[in-house]
Amino acid sequence: MSKPKKVVLAYSGGLDTSIILKWLQEAYGCEVVTFTADLGQGEELEPAREKAEMLGIRPENIFIEDLREEFVRDFVFPMFRANAVYEGLYLLGTSIARPLIAKRLVEIAEETGADAIAHGATGKGNDQVRFELSAYALNPDIKVIAPWREWDLTSRTKLIEWAEAHQVPVPKDKRGEAPFSVDANLLHTSSEGKVLEDPAQEAPDYVYQRTVNPEDAPDAPEYVEIEFERGDAVGINGRRMSPAELLTALNEYGGKHGVGRLDLVEGRYVGMKSRGIYETPGGTILLAAHRGIEQITLDRGAAHLKDELMPRYAELIYNGYWFSPEREMLQAAIDKSQEHVTGTVRVKLYKGSANVVGRSSPLSLYSEQHVTFEDDAGAYDQKDAAGFIKINALRLKLLAMRDRRAR
């Protein structure tokens, strides 16, 4: 890789990416462009501008953007159409944010004439893969700098020393080790590392940042009604909302009732297992509700095919292949299935649970007339079932006859 001249850095304004910023200037002698995005992580962005300026970034090289609507509309919602969960449980909150950040990094590089991008993900995690696969898929010539894979600042002490030696201000509370590492966006907050590294030990309650402990949640259940159109949530309790507004509102409901906590050991794409604590309050409600509306609007054939495709789809997102032909193929299939996934779902929230208790739709496939135990006025001829079974049994009978002969 030839030496980069201008680098767009995914910059949070925190200590680590500030050190990276400085290190890029030092190690590569290159011009740095900072990109700070609001994905709903719940932090002010303007301090990042000040810090970038203080570290010598020219104003025109500082990009600060609110991507919340794009994030939910173009990434979170398409993924929820699939009911995607990784390894049966994880709602992919971190995974789904990375492609969007990479996309903007690449676009800003193209706008500013930068030839490289840089990120603060380590060499042990999935995020490096997600950032870089996305970037290469969008711009095959882009260079990617991942300082954590390059430098020798392998301990907190070395890092702080380097920062102090290079005029990177170190806040007092960042001198010691953080007790765990956090990532957050509008969909979720994840915590991992340090105190969480023993998967046999229950995570201490102070790890959770976004949901109350179910034991401290209200003693009375609360109901929320979510409206869907063509597979996407469009309103809550009768009020239409934009995607990011809606997810924000669901997060409030979920957070209040302790919904969406997950303690998981997962298989990373880079090969080792890792333990994470995830909080996905709104997403957990949304997933339950989406399954609820599908229950009455999605045909069994489509629903089962979706369930079979889902693990692969989730794996692709987890592994960083959002911008890949196979993810797009699966998305096309999934989106095709959502054309009539329209209606309203009632979800009951109570001390950590979000359970569907009712669903209705003008496009419902549920037919009380067919299913009823009562007289169905000829909608269904029970004698047909005899033929159905006989024909389905034929190959099993032929097998049984063969097995008799084989004995």
Place this chain on the structure above:
Amino acid sequence: MSKPKKVVLAYSGGLDTSIILKWLQEAYGCEVVTFTADLGQGEELEPAREKAEMLGIRPENIFIEDLREEFVRDFVFPMFRANAVYEGLYLLGTSIARPLIAKRLVEIAEETGADAIAHGATGKGNDQVRFELSAYALNPDIKVIAPWREWDLTSRTKLIEWAEAHQVPVPKDKRGEAPFSVDANLLHTSSEGKVLEDPAQEAPDYVYQRTVNPEDAPDAPEYVEIEFERGDAVGINGRRMSPAELLTALNEYGGKHGVGRLDLVEGRYVGMKSRGIYETPGGTILLAAHRGIEQITLDRGAAHLKDELMPRYAELIYNGYWFSPEREMLQAAIDKSQEHVTGTVRVKLYKGSANVVGRSSPLSLYSEQHVTFEDDAGAYDQKDAAGFIKINALRLKLLAMRDRRAR
């Protein structure tokens, strides 16, 4: 179908199967053998013997059996190795019991020289399919009588009238319509029909029979430790138990804490959608715990393949194909994966939730040394990740270059 001479009837001792018993004698003039199984449904079996005798069944034709251990060991546990859920949510409590009942019906037919079996499932449901596919797969010559598909007793009134006209005693509380229909065994209780037929309406609390309302569950969480060996649960809180004992114990824990309630609209194999309320207290804990122990003992490749195969496997069980070559193929794959799924999982029960909070295993694949944010003493070379990403990105880069040319 030539006229059956001797029929083995799946007999509960209740009104409906008593009517069927009588009807078989009347309509076919055939000898009836009754088979009553304890699958953990929580009812006394001896009254069934008395009723059968009263209806004229000869003592040697009355079969009453406790199948609880066989049920859990040979049906429930193999299914749980797969983490099987149907349509994302249903733990298949009814589905998994049917093949065992059918197996015993066929075996008793062979023992008693009967040429037919009979069951009390209607022509609208899945159970007829499950009974009959299983029976035909085990004995291709067996005849199956499903009175609900044959007779014209299409209303409760007609049924009661027929019973009274044919000396079948009708208990007072059975004269009216039941408000819903119930099936139960050691794994679950299902309720459907009548008051539940509108999927927009929340199920009334009196429907639930086996779990307390989470709101009435204890205010303090409770922990339970489950031990696994080769994919099967073998003990709780340090006490080794047989399969049925263990599931019984988990049912107590779950029932007490309101765990395992499910309100579902599902796609039946016979084509319509149906709404069911399921209570699977012990099974819900077991599923969570099994996923928990797999998290540290199952390789990612095996785990993901399992997740992809699971929906098909669950569909096969739901549809009644337990005794089919394809279910056996999938079982072979699943069982192969479980060889090292051994260890202990800690589950927290609280007001409707069962969450894994810790897992440990002598066979754990989790390597703190590899995953740590701290110095890993060379266990993992972060630079390898750069090559990993580059090579995985190559095809995406080639695509991006092609797409540029195509523009």
Place this chain on the structure above:
Amino acid sequence: MSKPKKVVLAYSGGLDTSIILKWLQEAYGCEVVTFTADLGQGEELEPAREKAEMLGIRPENIFIEDLREEFVRDFVFPMFRANAVYEGLYLLGTSIARPLIAKRLVEIAEETGADAIAHGATGKGNDQVRFELSAYALNPDIKVIAPWREWDLTSRTKLIEWAEAHQVPVPKDKRGEAPFSVDANLLHTSSEGKVLEDPAQEAPDYVYQRTVNPEDAPDAPEYVEIEFERGDAVGINGRRMSPAELLTALNEYGGKHGVGRLDLVEGRYVGMKSRGIYETPGGTILLAAHRGIEQITLDRGAAHLKDELMPRYAELIYNGYWFSPEREMLQAAIDKSQEHVTGTVRVKLYKGSANVVGRSSPLSLYSEQHVTFEDDAGAYDQKDAAGFIKINALRLKLLAMRDRRAR
């Protein structure tokens, strides 16, 4: 089912469907509309008109249509985008024609105010299922009459007697039993039954109707170049053609060189196994060529996903689920993958074989620069492969370490 008043019959003009025509008039006393389609079966259609008139059908009730272009464009080509083969070998020539015929039957019923359709498929085969599932999916109220499942004309003799007793003219050569049964359209000819019923016996050469015996094919190979655009063939040897023209031309090439013969025992949807002899001359060339162009234009991720989805897709078509949400979902995924499947493939035809020997495309993903054994000017850094392997091996190493401990 209430008695139908007006029936649209899939009418070939042959003896069997003429008997059905008459039988419908007799058995149901209903008005009959005939529908005769040219799907490329290679028969004149006008004689069907004369026969229908002779059997008393009113001119406005006689529908004769050339559906060849629609057949290839909207059914055959979408299917070939998927490289669909059933049970590894069968190109689905009969299966893919049935939904189109059913669609026109239903549409003509709607145009003519008919309340039923009828077809001449037997109760043992797949075609009844394909016709009827398609019809019900398009018009849930349509009635379907399948005389072979209703009447008692169970032998050839009875059938001929009935025809003669009811003034249906019986051609001399139709009095005896045909030595086998044939279905044909532009995609293929199938033969089954009678002399073919012993799967151990080689099919006699006189069964083949559309391809020369490879032993009699030209002694010199012939090359054909097929152009593709977005997954569909659009030209041969530099000449652009419509879909039906193109398939017709490929059939000539294939027929001449003995390409596309297949002797198969297949699993029918109705449960038994059946032996068929298929001739798919043009389709066999097309399948090879389509795989050839995909080899250089389709990304590995997309290609492998297609290969995994294909058996299900083929099964759906075979089983009659063309008009189903799950087939449409798969089609959406497949079509998405074909956007850049554009280019030219050279196929060598010789005595039964059709082999791709060259492929080129302006959108090729093949990069000589990357693959070359020669100096690649830095396009690919072989050292990256070391990291790629190390990271992919990590989970396998962790397994091996665990297995050591387990011993």
Place this chain on the structure above:
Amino acid sequence: MSKPKKVVLAYSGGLDTSIILKWLQEAYGCEVVTFTADLGQGEELEPAREKAEMLGIRPENIFIEDLREEFVRDFVFPMFRANAVYEGLYLLGTSIARPLIAKRLVEIAEETGADAIAHGATGKGNDQVRFELSAYALNPDIKVIAPWREWDLTSRTKLIEWAEAHQVPVPKDKRGEAPFSVDANLLHTSSEGKVLEDPAQEAPDYVYQRTVNPEDAPDAPEYVEIEFERGDAVGINGRRMSPAELLTALNEYGGKHGVGRLDLVEGRYVGMKSRGIYETPGGTILLAAHRGIEQITLDRGAAHLKDELMPRYAELIYNGYWFSPEREMLQAAIDKSQEHVTGTVRVKLYKGSANVVGRSSPLSLYSEQHVTFEDDAGAYDQKDAAGFIKINALRLKLLAMRDRRAR
């Protein structure tokens, strides 16, 4: 990686691995153990011993082994049970040999106290991955040296110069560039590179080494009968043979009739596309025959599941994951399905084609009684099919009714 002390080299005795041998001694100063295996590549092995001795390898460090039976029995046959083909066409001849070589390398390392293995695969291909993943899966501590990824001998000229400078004898005919690169074993011969690098150009006939040009094959077809037991071929034309004998015999049949040539562009695991010419004469016959015997002995449910699992299984082998839990899971499923795959298949060989023309089995599932167009004596009640279709159509009807409402 610490410096290896003793290395087991996969040594063919050819120039390239002789250079590697010398280079290992020079670059690492380590003791070299050579391993030369007969996998049926058709070369004498003893010359490899002489060359190794000449290059200073001690006699006890020279391992020469005939692995043909193990190769076919434990690798080729299990793979053929799956009908495995990669990307629709490739029979995986190279892929399946690599795990066995790696296994023996690791075992010999353990026997001789070596701490590393070395191979002659380049950094651009799949074979490095297959060797190394297998090795790491079997011994997580083994070191692997891949000189082609390390040294700077990037051109033929440099290689020859290095050889001459280090006393590695260079045969005259090896001075120039080979026109293409070859790999061979009992299952296949592959050729790639150089003259084959333009995928638009037909491969010149001199590339083929193991099969006659179909145009030069006998003018008369030849029949071969293959017997199977539990999924594996065990005899030809009535003569029982060991696995390697049998494959050798089939290779002769295939080679003589020009069977098994394949011109393919495939997607490599390392990301680029590559063009290969494969000759798999016996394997091509075996695949056809295996599908033939499965046609009558394998149930449709099992067969379709196998077809759906196959692409993944083939991909795993292609990518080098033979020794992985997921391959073993799939193998367990596949092997389970083969229990009754027993019988005889007749294959017709003629000028490049191998077509099944007959199959018979004592365990056949084919029932002439069920399939016959003639009177079936009540084996099958055609009226059952009506119910079968009605029930299968129900969900499609409900969809159609919904779609009407939605309009």
